Amino acid sequence: MTLAGAKASALAPAPAGRAARVSRKRRRSEAPWAAFFLAPTALGLAVFYLWPVVQTFYYSFTTWGPFGGHTFSGLSNYRQLAHDPELRSAFVNTAWYCLLGLAGVPVALVLAAVLARPGRRGVGFYRAVLFLPVVTMPVAVAVVWRWLYAGDFGLINTLLAKVGIHGPYWISDPHTALIAVAAVGMWSSVGYTMVILMAGLQSIPRQYYEAAQIDGAGPVRQFFALTLPLLSPSLFFVTVLSVIGTLQTFDLVYVLIGQTNPALPQTQSVVYLFYQEAFVNNNRGYAAAIAFLLLAVTVALTGLQFRLQKRWVHYA
Amino acid sequence: MGIRTVAAAAASLALVVSMAACSSGKGSAGGKVSLSYGVWDATQVPAMQKIITAFEAQNPDISVTVQQTPWADYWTKLQAAATGGAAPDVFWMNGPNFQLYASNNVIKPLTDLHQDTSVYPASLVKLYQYQGVQYGLPKDFDTVGLWYNKALFDAAGVAYPTGAWTWADFQAAAKKLTDPAKGVYGVGATLEGQENFYDTIFQAGGYVVSPDGKKSGYADPNTIAGLKFWTDLIAAKASPSLKQMTDTAPLNMFESGKLAMFWGGSWDAKAFATNDGTKTGISVAPLPTGAKKATVIHGLANVVSAHTAHTAQAEKFVQFLGSQQAAQIEADTGTVIPAYNGTQQEWVKAYPQYQLNVFLDQLPDAVPLPVSRDTAAWNTLEANLLTKAWDGSEPVGTVAAELATQMNAALAKEGS
Numbered sequence: 001m002t003l004a005g006a007k008a009s010a011l012a013p014a015p016a017g018r019a020a021r022v023s024r025k026r027r028r029s030e031a032p033w034a035a036f037f038l039a040p041t042a043l044g045l046a047v048f049y050l051w052p053v054v055q056t057f058y059y060s061f062t063t064w065g066p067f068g069g070h071t072f073s074g075l076s077n078y079r080q081l082a083h084d085p086e087l088r089s090a091f092v093n094t095a096w097y098c099l100l101g102l103a104g105v106p107v108a109l110v111l112a113a114v115l116a117r118p119g120r121r122g123v124g125f126y127r128a129v130l131f132l133p134v135v136t137m138p139v140a141v142a143v144v145w146r147w148l149y150a151g152d153f154g155l156i157n158t159l160l161a162k163v164g165i166h167g168p169y170w171i172s173d174p175h176t177a178l179i180a181v182a183a184v185g186m187w188s189s190v191g192y193t194m195v196i197l198m199a200g201l202q203s204i205p206r207q208y209y210e211a212a213q214i215d216g217a218g219p220v221r222q223f224f225a226l227t228l229p230l231l232s233p234s235l236f237f238v239t240v241l242s243v244i245g246t247l248q249t250f251d252l253v254y255v256l257i258g259q260t261n262p263a264l265p266q267t268q269s270v271v272y273l274f275y276q277e278a279f280v281n282n283n284r285g286y287a288a289a290i291a292f293l294l295l296a297v298t299v300a301l302t303g304l305q306f307r308l309q310k311r312w313v314h315y316a
Numbered sequence: 317m318g319i320r321t322v323a324a325a326a327a328s329l330a331l332v333v334s335m336a337a338c339s340s341g342k343g344s345a346g347g348k349v350s351l352s353y354g355v356w357d358a359t360q361v362p363a364m365q366k367i368i369t370a371f372e373a374q375n376p377d378i379s380v381t382v383q384q385t386p387w388a389d390y391w392t393k394l395q396a397a398a399t400g401g402a403a404p405d406v407f408w409m410n411g412p413n414f415q416l417y418a419s420n421n422v423i424k425p426l427t428d429l430h431q432d433t434s435v436y437p438a439s440l441v442k443l444y445q446y447q448g449v450q451y452g453l454p455k456d457f458d459t460v461g462l463w464y465n466k467a468l469f470d471a472a473g474v475a476y477p478t479g480a481w482t483w484a485d486f487q488a489a490a491k492k493l494t495d496p497a498k499g500v501y502g503v504g505a506t507l508e509g510q511e512n513f514y515d516t517i518f519q520a521g522g523y524v525v526s527p528d529g530k531k532s533g534y535a536d537p538n539t540i541a542g543l544k545f546w547t548d549l550i551a552a553k554a555s556p557s558l559k560q561m562t563d564t565a566p567l568n569m570f571e572s573g574k575l576a577m578f579w580g581g582s583w584d585a586k587a588f589a590t591n592d593g594t595k596t597g598i599s600v601a602p603l604p605t606g607a608k609k610a611t612v613i614h615g616l617a618n619v620v621s622a623h624t625a626h627t628a629q630a631e632k633f634v635q636f637l638g639s640q641q642a643a644q645i646e647a648d649t650g651t652v653i654p655a656y657n658g659t660q661q662e663w664v665k666a667y668p669q670y671q672l673n674v675f676l677d678q679l680p681d682a683v684p685l686p687v688s689r690d691t692a693a694w695n696t697l698e699a700n701l702l703t704k705a706w707d708g709s710e711p712v713g714t715v716a717a718e719l720a721t722q723m724n725a726a727l728a729k730e731g732s
Contacts, residue, residue: 066690067420068399150563152499172559259699260507261562262707279392280696 053295056288064284077289087290089265090273091297093178094247097269100182101189101246105238108193113227115194116201127198131191138188142255145184146171149256171256177263181252189245193238200234201227232313240305247298250275270294349629351380354407356390359586363649367642371633378629380406391692398422398621405624406633409452409617411443411684412691418446419689423619424627425449429635436638436655439684440615452617453638454655456646458582459611459675459682460511461600462486468493468500468576477577477601479677483519483545486577486604490554493576503577504566505546505555507706509698510612510685511579517542519606524686525694525727532694532723534716538607544712545606547705558707570594579603582675585667586651600674613682615655689730694723 060077062070081087111130115123133141148155151169160167170180204227212222228235250271257267268276270290278287355364361384368380383404385393391413397403398417409417417423427449433441436454444452462477469476472493477486490502506512509524517524522539525532533539549555556569570578571593588594603611618637620630636642643656650666653675664672688694697719705715 065420066395066416067422146563152560152563154563169557169559169563172562258562259696260558260703262558262703262709264700264703276696279395281693282395282690 056291059285060288060292062285062288064282066282070285073285077286080286081289081293086265086268087270087273090268090270093267094249094270096178097182097185097249098243098246100179101185101242102239104186104190105193105235105242107186108190108238109197109231109235111190112194112197112201116198118206127195130194133188133190134192136188138251139255141184141188142252145180146256149180172261172263174263174266177257177261177267181249181256181267184252184256185246185249189242193242196238197231197234200231204230229314233315236305236309236313240302243301243305244298247294247301347377349378349626351378351406351624351626351630351633352383352404353380353633354383354385354390354394354404356385356387356408357651358384358386360646360651363646363651366645366649367637370641370645371636374636375629375632378633380633398623401623403621403623405621405626405630406618406637407621408455409444409619411614411687412695414444414452414617415446415687415689416691417619418449418451422622423451424622424624424631425451426453426620426631426634429453429631431635431638435640435657437613437615437657437679439613439682440617440655443615443684443687444617444619452619453634455616455618455637456652456655457613457615458653459613459678460515460579460581460603461611461674461678462603463570463578463580463584463588463598463600465570465573465576465594466597466599468573472576476599477604479602479674481601481604483604483606487549487552487554490549490577491552494554496553499574501556501569501575502554503549503579504561504569504575505550505706506561506566506579507558507699507702509695510614511581513543513546513702514612514683514686515542515579515603515610516545516606518610518612518683519603519608520545521607525688525723529688529730530727532720532727534720534723540713540716542606543702543705543716547708547712550706551708558703582653582672583651585670585672589650589667589669596669599670600672602674602678609678609681610683611678611681612685613679614685688727690726693726693729697722697726 059070061072061074063073063076064070114120115126149170151157151167151172154167154170156170157167168176171177208226208230209222212226217225248271249269253267253269253272254275257264261267271294274287274290274294277283277290353364353368355361361382364382368382372379394403394407403422409423431450431453433450433453437457440454440457441450444450444454464477466476472495474489474492477489481489486503493502494500514524517533517539520538520542522536522542523533524539546555550557555561556564556566556575561569566575566578567580567584569575570580571588571591573593588598603609618634620627620634624630638656640656640659643654643659644662646652646654647659647662648666650663653660653663660676664676701715701719701722704710705712
């Protein structure tokens with residue numbers, strides 16, 4: 001790892017005292033211009049993201065009528081949150097989606113490693129094929145998977161029957177439904193993770209491997225001593241995104257499972273419950289409280305990841 | 317359906333946004349008033365267009381555009397639009413949602429029209445009255461019948477259903493018609509109130525919600541018997557399991573010849589007539605008799621948004637929609653049974669291949685679809701809780717008792 005360390009210190013900026021002062025002065029005179037150029041984006045962010053967040057926070061302390069009009073009801077929504085068994089199971093389900101989603105990262109790593117090998121042919125083709133699910137509409141994906149999963153006439157069970165296995169009703173059996181939903185989620189996100197990791201792999205200079213080879217390191221040692229540490233920033237990035245993304249699982253549950261599915265309690269995610277409360281049951285205030293709790297959990301988990309990254313992420 | 321759902325969701329989102337952005341923008345350009353008309357059923361859009369053409373010919377200063385939103389998103393979108401004061405000027409209303417809209421002053425009373433309502437079935441007129449005031453003019457109605465596949469009956473050597481069938485006859489036939497080797501079932505026990513368990517609840521002498529809308533009927537032993545009718549059929553494997561029906565909707569199973577019988581509405585006639593599997597070879601009979609005869613009747617109404625900028629024109633359009641001329645157009649296209657008395661026979665004639673008079677003959681025994689002020693709240697409870705009885709994980713009695721408790725709590729909330 002000496003090589004990587006040397007490179008990092010050489011690239012780190014080391015401003016001398018005078019230079020720093022000059023740049024600070026310049027920065028001050030440029031500030032209005034920076035603000036001017038940032039304004040359109042910042043304004044959009046404020047109006048379409050930050051303001052709704054503030055509003056949602058306020059609404060989480062209110063009770064809503066079916067056609068607007070709300071009354072302040074203090075902490076009653078949050079008190080209801082604490083005693084809602086449905087919410088608890090939705091969080092457990094969402095945690096499973098999160099963990100199973102993370103299991104997609106090693107899969108993507110293997111795919112990326114195979115495809116990123118120097119001299120491999122047809123990389124573009126495989127990359128495109130594996131990336132295809134990422135750019136396909138989630139609902140279209142879910143509809144196709146519904147057919148594949150169908151118990152009596154689905155492709156999966158038809159193939160299983162050929163080898164003598166009687167497949168379950170994948171998406172309506174409470175035992176398999178969550179895995180079935182998570183598998184589709186993994187299938188549709190693995191391409192994205194793979195592309196990020198491939199870029200990470202390709203940015204590792206070849207010379208390191210040559211040097212390691214001269215030092216007598218085998219492929220396994222190379223992977224753990226070179227590839228993994230140098231890829232860790234990319235891995236950190238995809239892990240954070242995967243956690244945030246899976247915490248918001250909704251569309252797959254909505255289309256694959258649906259309201260009268262016997263497996264709904266075992267598959268319903270927090271965002272699905274939020275949708276149900278906000279738009280079907282008209283409890284907008286309570287739904288706002290759910291949204292806020294989910295936001296708090298997301299912030300906490302992401303914060304934890306950033307804290308833990310010091311232990312395993314190496315910025316070369 | 318899923319692709320349409322997402323497309324519709326995207327479209328409706330765009331619509332809500334654009335309508336919110338320029339809610340004052342729609343209106344009179346050059347003295348011509350344009351109205352929007354919100355509907356959900358795509359198969360009825362051609363008939364609606366024909367009616368609009370006839371209306372516009374009589375009223376050259378008014379133009380009407382149809383806004384179709386699929387059923388799955390219709391109410392969600394309408395509620396969001398109404399909250400923002402941007403609902404269509406005129407739109408379709410159904411029984412379960414009516415009281416919610418009327419009690420929140422989202423729709424206008426139609427007292428100024430002085431419409432003679434004796435031309436519609438009385439139960440429909442009453443369905444759209446809130447505190448004695450008429451808010452909607454009946455558009456159409458539907459009842460439930462027993463659709464059956466003749467070929468599957470012939471193959472099993474079972475006589476076609478008749479109006480004399482009792483529950484026992486029906487259950488025996490359903491079992492006999494089931495052929496596991498071919499994946500054929502006697503009937504599909506869809507987890508659906510209007511077409512399935514409400515009908516049997518009423519046939520058993522039970523009720524869903526008390527007439528004053530304050531008490532749930534699910535603790536009533538007769539009501540439970542009506543639910544048990546279906547769970548017994550599933551347990552006897554004369555119906556596909558809930559898991560199978562989640563994979564493939566019973567309607568689709570019936571259309572592909574996997575179900576011998578299907579409890580469906582009069583509205584299914586048009587879809588069946590255009591589907592290759594059901595174009596011929598099927599017919600319809602009255603529902604079997606339990607403790608008594610019963611079928612659920614429900615109908616839509618046209619209502620005027622309370623926030624419309626063109627009240628006079630919108631009311632004029634609603635009146636035309638409720639006229640004999642409009643009903644005649646609906647009947648001729650054969651989409652639904654028009655509410656205007658005397659035009660219903662035309663609808664029967666539109667499909668000579670089925671015996672559609674069955675739906676009209678059952679009218680004396682028809683029971684209105686159960687509704688209250690916030691029907692959606694306990695409809696969700698029904699879907700969530702009855703699932704457990706349908707998949708056999710809990711006994712019907714236990715589930716029904718739990719449902720009664722939760723539904724009573726929901727009904728109590730409505731009163732305030």
